[in-house]
Amino acid sequence: MTLELELAPKVKRAPGEPCCEPVVYPDVERAEAERMAVIAKALGDPIRLQVVDVLRRHAGEVCVCELVPLFDVGQSTLSHHLKKLRDAGIVDSQRRGLWAYYYVRPDALEELRTWLS
Amino acid sequence: MTLELELAPKVKRAPGEPCCEPVVYPDVERAEAERMAVIAKALGDPIRLQVVDVLRRHAGEVCVCELVPLFDVGQSTLSHHLKKLRDAGIVDSQRRGLWAYYYVRPDALEELRTWLS
DNA sequence: CGTCTCAATCGATATTCATCGATGAGATGA
DNA sequence: TCATCTCATCGATGAATATCGATTGAGACG
Numbered sequence: 001m002t003l004e005l006e007l008a009p010k011v012k013r014a015p016g017e018p019c020c021e022p023v024v025y026p027d028v029e030r031a032e033a034e035r036m037a038v039i040a041k042a043l044g045d046p047i048r049l050q051v052v053d054v055l056r057r058h059a060g061e062v063c064v065c066e067l068v069p070l071f072d073v074g075q076s077t078l079s080h081h082l083k084k085l086r087d088a089g090i091v092d093s094q095r096r097g098l099w100a101y102y103y104v105r106p107d108a109l110e111e112l113r114t115w116l117s
Numbered sequence: 118m119t120l121e122l123e124l125a126p127k128v129k130r131a132p133g134e135p136c137c138e139p140v141v142y143p144d145v146e147r148a149e150a151e152r153m154a155v156i157a158k159a160l161g162d163p164i165r166l167q168v169v170d171v172l173r174r175h176a177g178e179v180c181v182c183e184l185v186p187l188f189d190v191g192q193s194t195l196s197h198h199l200k201k202l203r204d205a206g207i208v209d210s211q212r213r214g215l216w217a218y219y220y221v222r223p224d225a226l227e228e229l230r231t232w233l234s
Numbered sequence: 235c236g237t238c239t240c241a242a243t244c245g246a247t248a249t250t251c252a253t254c255g256a257t258g259a260g261a262t263g264a
Numbered sequence: 265t266c267a268t269c270t271c272a273t274c275g276a277t278g279a280a281t282a283t284c285g286a287t288t289g290a291g292a293c294g
Contacts, residue, residue: 023183025171033167041161045282049154054142064241066140077283079242084281098240098291113233116226162252181271194253196272215261215270 032115039112042088047071048081052090052104061094061101149232156229159205164188165198169207169221178211178218 043049054070055062064082068075082102085091089108093100160166171187172179181199185192199219202208206225210217 021183023171023175023179023187025167025174025187029170029174030167033170034163037161037163037166040157040166044154044158044161046151046154047282049157050142050147050150053146053150054140057142057146058140062140065239066138068241070140070142073282074284075241076243076285080282083242095241095290098238100241109233113230116230116233164252185271190252191254192271193255193273197252200272212260212271217271 036112036115039088039090039108042084042090043112045081045084047073047078048085051078051081051085051102052109055091055102055104061103064100064102067102153229153232156205156207156225159201159207160229162198162201164190164195165202168195168198168202168219169226172208172219172221178220181217181219184219 043052050071051067054067064075064078067082068078071078082091082093086093089105091102092105093102095101160169167188168184171184181192181195184199185195188195199208199210203210206222208219209222210219212218
């Protein structure tokens, strides 16, 4: 904040010479970032993120037949979104009788939350 | 956990009768969820998320010319990703001479982090 | 068994998106 | 003024994705 006035590199330099401190980026962090991107991508659709929001507000489980009328898409489309969320480890489901009940698996969201901290 | 054994609805019911407690989802929460989806979507690409990771590790700013060799894509592609991050309010940039320096704007990430809590 | 219901899957389609190469914009310096 | 450098933007292309309607599969019930 205070003494960074000379961060701007000199324009005159040998070709290929770096303009500033070289940035290092370990493979370990790269792998973790890739995992976080998978979670964020699953949350990156408005419908999917709203589904997660609804599930979190109803701390137990929510039946798919209750989820469908909340959104302006067909049942098959919502099922597709639920699969994406399942594949990312964000939600899971349990069948009872004819119905399927979905619930949030907090671990994935907590992973992302921690990464953001 | 303990007393949810009778959550499964009776199969026999009048047509159209809900299978469980109706779910409500206020428009206010819906709007907030849409905003979070924008942020999550911007983070949902491995390269973009790694860019944010690098910028966070270098608390000040990082020159684009240092960013480019870190990733296996061309300069124009990286510029495209940086624009996406800018549009989502996650990063911002400042030009000094020929160079452009990018830095993280913590607010957007903090918004998402708070939502995840 | 046959039929009904709910949810998952399939196939098709239109849109979005990541990527590239080329070009443009702006600054620097000869 | 002109060449060079960095980065942003443009246009095109192939891949991924969101969506739909139709079908399938699994349970429940009679």
